[in-house]
Each structure stands twice: as structure tokens, then as C-alpha cells.
Amino acid sequence: MVIDVLIAEDEPSILESLEFILRRAGWLVSAVTDGDAALEGVRRLRPRVVLLDVMLPKRSGFDVLKLLRADSELHTIPVLILTAKGQQQDRRIALELGADAFVTKPYANAEVVDAVRQLLGEDG
Numbered sequence: 001m002v003i004d005v006l007i008a009e010d011e012p013s014i015l016e017s018l019e020f021i022l023r024r025a026g027w028l029v030s031a032v033t034d035g036d037a038a039l040e041g042v043r044r045l046r047p048r049v050v051l052l053d054v055m056l057p058k059r060s061g062f063d064v065l066k067l068l069r070a071d072s073e074l075h076t077i078p079v080l081i082l083t084a085k086g087q088q089q090d091r092r093i094a095l096e097l098g099a100d101a102f103v104t105k106p107y108a109n110a111e112v113v114d115a116v117r118q119l120l121g122e123d124g
Helices: 012-024 035-045 061-070 088-097 109-119
Strands: 005-008 029-032 049-053 079-084 101-105
Touching (some): 005 012, 029 035, 035 049, 035 061, 049 061, 061 088, 079 088, 079 109
Parallel strands (some): 049 079
């Protein structure tokens, strides 16, 4: 089974919301709640896209992104970073580390779906 989107988010209400909207859009979704589990999940599941929160327990989203980009087998997986509103620095750091897209919290559901759709190459 191919997982379309792996979500790494530690806030239960946000995680539930993301899972719901992405499943409703027709994708197979898996979710984890900390940075270590995110890395393990990417290695095990090989998702088509990773949706990564910056603030995660155990290992930050930035650390996970850095490790993914340094891994020869995983470095091409598109990563969408979730940042808190007003964190321009987060955006800059994520870009430098190789993030493919951003969504700022609070986000519109359509914004997340559109960003994932673009990363998957599913325009429309």
C-alpha cells in the first residue's frame, strides 16, 4: 500500500483536522506525533509527501528535514512544512534546509489540499 501523505504533527486537534481533510481529498494518510516517529515513518512507509510541523517533540521538524535531505534514498521526497503565523525565520530556515512548500497556521483547508496536490503533481 502506498501512503500518499505522512503527517508529523503533535497537536491532536490539528492532526485530526489534517487527517480528515487529506483523506477527504482522496489520499491515503498516515500520522505520527514526534520527530523520531516521523523519520522512522518516512523510512518505513516511503510516503509520496511529508507534511512536517516545525515544533515536534523529540526532534524538530527542521532536524527531520535536515536528515531527510541528507539521506540518499529519501532526499527527493517532497516536504511541506507547517509553520506558526508570523515566523518568517522558520520559513527562511526551512527553505535553506530544502523544504518544498509551506503552509502557515492557522491555515485554510483548501490551502493544505492545494499544496499537497501541487507536490504530488496532481494539478486539478
